Amino acid sequence: MALFLEEIPLKTTYSFRSKIDILPHIVVPWHYHPEFELIYIEKSKGTLIVGDCIDKFTDEDMIFLGPNVPHVMTNEESYYQKDPNLKAKARVIHFKKEIFGNNLLGLPELDKINLFLEKSSRGFRVQGTTKTKIVSILNDLHEAKGAVRIILLLQILNLLSEDKNEIYLASEAFVESFKHSSNQKLYNVYEYVSKHFQETIDLESAAKVANLSKTAFCRFIKTKTNKTFSEFLNEMRINYAQKLLVDGKLTIAQIAYECGFNSPSYFNKQFKNYTGLTPQTARLQAKKNSMYRFYK
Structure with a gap:
């Protein structure tokens, strides 16, 4: 669409x-x-x-x-x-x-x-x-x-x-990429990933959304976002995971699968690479910050 x-x-x-x-x-x-x-x-x-x-x-x-x-x-x-x-x-x-x-x-x-x-x-x-x-x-x-x-x-x-x-809500990187681009292909990729990030998304399927070959698609994403497609996808998944960690209703393993990761261990690794924290530490910090705002 x-x-x-x-x-x-x-x-x-x-x-x-x-x-x-x-x-x-x-x-x-x-x-x-x-x-x-x-x-x-x-x-x-x-x-x-x-x-x-x-x-x-x-x-x-x-x-x-x-x-x-x-x-x-x-x-x-x-x-x-x-x-x-x-x-x-x-x-x-x-x-x-x-x-x-x-x-x-x-x-x-x-x-x-x-x-x-x-x-x-x-x-x-x-x-x-x-x-x-x-x-x-x-x-x-x-x-x-x-x-x-x-x-x-x-x-x-x-x-x-x-x-x-x-x-x-949106990241600074997203805003910057759209300041310098009115490219409909990029809009389509964001929409596709936003709708399907909880599922398995392979490179070929994503490339078809932009009507590009896999090689051209990788080049396109890197140029527009300064990330590989895997980094781009994982970042969107981890952004959503951070919301779920704050919400506190799901276990960390459940959050991993809810966000489209195929294993909790891989989720933990990617989450720490992106945020510098383990999911458990991020949850504890969010809980502490929430209590601070409540009593402030």
Whole structure:
């Protein structure tokens, strides 16, 4: 499937879009758009892919995305079984930086917001009190009229710019590779790996996605990502493994297989090569950091 450029429709009386989606399941494909996006998932569960980040989302999650970051959200299988009691509900804001003009964002009072928007290209999760405050503003913003809409949007951006606990999603390497490339083949490879990383992926199958020979494909991946295909694939798997280690629901052996590794020992080796830590140490550190944030 080709990466889809989503056109964000606007009413002529508004400079940015605020909407509430209530659907049987999420239907947007692998896509990108030039707008910033804030998503508050009131009710829904599934898998989130932002660039090279593969994660889970659930009720009351909040995500902020910079412009042109490829992303997709897919519900759990139960949402596709036509259960009338199961709905996906989300509040979404789309806006372009241009709505503020150069003069407004050039004001020294808005330096933090300007910097925040510039660094949001990786996308991130919003948590804690920042999320709680933004949810209350979202409730007002959707019904607001006139200048109040802009004021409320600036309040949200101010909260985000002051938050120190955001969790970034896509890697810096991913963002850099897409800054210098609009190559559809690379988009297709990211999408293919994101969907099949839990399975066995051989070089020949991946090369077919890019419509290249195996030799040409290896050269292509190395040029675009500065990694071999094996390194590229393992990095995406380990990024997902780190999320599962923090979640704490699966054993390390279960995580290894869940992430597409064919043995726990190989997973442990690759994880340490990539992070400098064993999976067990990474889990203990994550638990310690979580307790510190709770008591802070």
